[in-house]
Amino acid sequence: xxxxxxxxxxxxxxxxxxxxxxxxxxxxxxxxxxxxxxxxxxxxxxxxxxxxxxxxxxxxxxxxxxxxxxxxxxxxxxxxxxxxxxxxxxxxxxxxxxxxxxxxxxxxxxxxxxxxxxxxxxxxxxxxxxxxxxxxxxxxxxxxxxxxxxxxxxxxxxxxxxxx
Amino acid sequence: xxxxxxxxxxxxxxxxxxxxxxxxxxxxxxxxxxxxxxxxxxxxxxxxxxxxxxxxxxxxxxxxxxxxxxxxxxxxxxxxxxxxxxxxxxxxxxxxxxxxxxxxxxxxxxxxxxxxxxxxxxxxxxxxxxxxxxxxxxxxxxxxxxxxxxxxxxxxxxxxxxxx
DNA sequence: TATTGTTATACTCTATAACTATA
DNA sequence: TATAGTTATAGAGTATAACAATA
Numbered sequence: 001x002x003x004x005x006x007x008x009x010x011x012x013x014x015x016x017x018x019x020x021x022x023x024x025x026x027x028x029x030x031x032x033x034x035x036x037x038x039x040x041x042x043x044x045x046x047x048x049x050x051x052x053x054x055x056x057x058x059x060x061x062x063x064x065x066x067x068x069x070x071x072x073x074x075x076x077x078x079x080x081x082x083x084x085x086x087x088x089x090x091x092x093x094x095x096x097x098x099x100x101x102x103x104x105x106x107x108x109x110x111x112x113x114x115x116x117x118x119x120x121x122x123x124x125x126x127x128x129x130x131x132x133x134x135x136x137x138x139x140x141x142x143x144x145x146x147x148x149x150x151x152x153x154x155x156x157x158x159x160x161x162x163x164x
Numbered sequence: 165x166x167x168x169x170x171x172x173x174x175x176x177x178x179x180x181x182x183x184x185x186x187x188x189x190x191x192x193x194x195x196x197x198x199x200x201x202x203x204x205x206x207x208x209x210x211x212x213x214x215x216x217x218x219x220x221x222x223x224x225x226x227x228x229x230x231x232x233x234x235x236x237x238x239x240x241x242x243x244x245x246x247x248x249x250x251x252x253x254x255x256x257x258x259x260x261x262x263x264x265x266x267x268x269x270x271x272x273x274x275x276x277x278x279x280x281x282x283x284x285x286x287x288x289x290x291x292x293x294x295x296x297x298x299x300x301x302x303x304x305x306x307x308x309x310x311x312x313x314x315x316x317x318x319x320x321x322x323x324x325x326x327x328x
Numbered sequence: 329t330a331t332t333g334t335t336a337t338a339c340t341c342t343a344t345a346a347c348t349a350t351a
Numbered sequence: 352t353a354t355a356g357t358t359a360t361a362g363a364g365t366a367t368a369a370c371a372a373t374a
């Protein structure tokens with residue numbers, strides 16, 4: 001139930017972005033500036049490379065990201081966030097933070113910290129025993145990045161999948 | 165991450181059941197013996213009634229559930245678990261409990277209790293502020309019932325959706 | 329007329345296959 | 352020969368529409 005509510009709130013926060021929560025993940029990665037190829041990004045996020053093409057098409061059309069040729073490998077395209085994309089990302093981050101704060105409202109500051117610590121312990125253990133893929137490495141730096149989910153057309157929620 | 169791992173474990177636990185985690189939900193409801201119509205069950209679980217038809221077809225074919233005419237309303241079909249279905253459900257419940265225990269292994273008994281309490285506080289608050297539907301009422305009695313998720317053919321996870 | 333259940337159909341999302349260009 | 356990216360196609364899953372039976 002808790003996860004479902006979080007998923008819904010996160011989806012609502014980024015609803016106007018092409019691709020929804022998945023679009024947010026791509027935009028965040030582009031803004032971080034470490035995307036040297038579409039394929040690499042697709043693998044990190046657990047997205048098929050063909051889906052990545054469509055997703056980038058939409059984000060590029062809205063002027064949020066840009067595809068630039070990699071001078072070192074002319075097959076590959078670097079993905080960067082435009083100025084507008086960076087601005088949009090900032091606004092979305094704020095919304096996501098607000099959504100999280102709202103969900104955590106019933107707990108005081110100390111309890112929230114304890115809760116986070118417990119989740120982190122459990123997640124690390126789960127990750128070690130059953131590695132879900134590279135996306136989780138990103139989670140260490142930007143929790144929202146890996147925690148976002150997607151919503152299907154019919155109102156169900158999906159978690160971005162792990163590797164393989 | 166934590167949820168994703170839980171979802172994967174739960175899916176693996178009921179992988180041999182038609183419909184996966186969703187089939188488990190239906191079987192559990194049938195065994196509880198309060199299903200007076202397919203439509204009612206579909207609404208509780210947030211499944212489309214047409215999908216329910218296909219799902220029940222599969223479960224019935226395996227001899228796990230039975231459709232019986234409702235004497236009070238000849239349009240409706242009651243859904244009950246067969247003896248075999250009840251046995252299978254018991255085995256699945258055990259597997260799900262084991263999976264949960266495994267995930268909670270890093271925490272001692274006291275910490276698990278504290279964690280559960282916090283999740284419950286947060287879930288109740290989320291539910292009150294943004295009611296996700298009737299499936300959550302069931303969760304009070306049988307946490308696993310509402311917590312299971314589904315996996316798509318491509319390895320992504322879906323949460324059974326709320327009402328509407 | 330409205331509701332339960334079924335079937336047939338359409339739609340959405342994702343993955344597979346084939347192609348071009350580079351390495 | 353292998354890889355990055357694109358496009359076209361096929362597949363799974365779900366919902367919509369139409370139907371028969373019953374209320």
